[in-house]
Amino acid sequence: MNAPSPSATSARRSGVRGIDSRLLGIYLNDHLAGATAGTLRAGHLARTSRGSALGRAVGPVAMEIAQDRAALLGIMRDLGVPVRRYKVCAGWAGERLGRLKGNGRLVRRSPLTTVLELEALRLGVEGKAAGWQTLRRLSAVDQRLDPARLDTLLERARRQQSTLEEWRIREAETVLGAMENRTGGA
Template sequence: MNTPPRSGALRHHPAGHGRDVKLLGIYLNDHLAVDTLGAERAARLVRTSRGSALARALGPVAAEIAQDRTALLAVMRDLGVPVRHYKVCAGWAGEKMGRLKPNGRLVRPSPLGTVLDLEALRLAVEGKAAVWQTLHRLSATDERLDRARIEALLQRARRQQDTIEEWRLRQAEEALATTSA
């Protein structure tokens, strides 16, 4: 039995799909903020590890993360979801503030900093994979969402997760290895 939605629970957008556009906008803008943080963190990791194997491995991932952020903006545009710039700024500022964490050293960088940066990046990419999974599900009933494109973005996020995790484990082992005396 179909029951009508509660008053005000769903707003129908012009394409005729019943979806709470306000909640979808909040959800996508929250993910855009995290994508901003992730793109900034990835670019910084590549910059600070320039010339190393880590930079060579993360360079392509960082470029993809920036492209994925652009893809999310395109999806938002296709769905008629406005960008909330204050959330984008919060993501940008959050990444900058994350650099202020104590790392056990006063002047020079700590190898632990790279581990923590990789962990933050891993979380950002996991969040991105989650939004692609959600949008993939929604694409079954919303023709404005390109199901094949979203599936490709989801698979790419999973590959990014694998690369980041591999390097996180390497860096953690190196930074936290104990020497026997």
């Protein structure tokens, strides 16, 4: 197997030493697909829990998740990374299909639905934070990336993780504790 020629390798690079623009485009579009699914899932959870303590906690997080998706699109624009619509559609479709899971109920939400949605959001925000960290490290070699902006996004993701984890634990204890009481502890 032959190694790619230096000219082929440099053709893939963004002009910034060490960053492969083709791979960066794939990476950012994958994050955009996840951000699309996360934005939809967070908005759905905020709507279904509106008026409750959970809704008051998750509503602002859902708005921030939507803002973070917009920030990702802005970063992609700044880097000249084209949006791959098929990946956005895959994120949208995956989130919608996730709502069709069997939960033992035909029309109502299962008590576990909120727990699982909080877990999915928590994992999504963790992935988003990893993406911001990667871009933050790349900002050392690519002047198009604003380190202060990325620090702000990373700190916001950490706050979101904390809020989601707090509510995930509360909901899991409430639901699973209630289930234990219904089954007589068995």
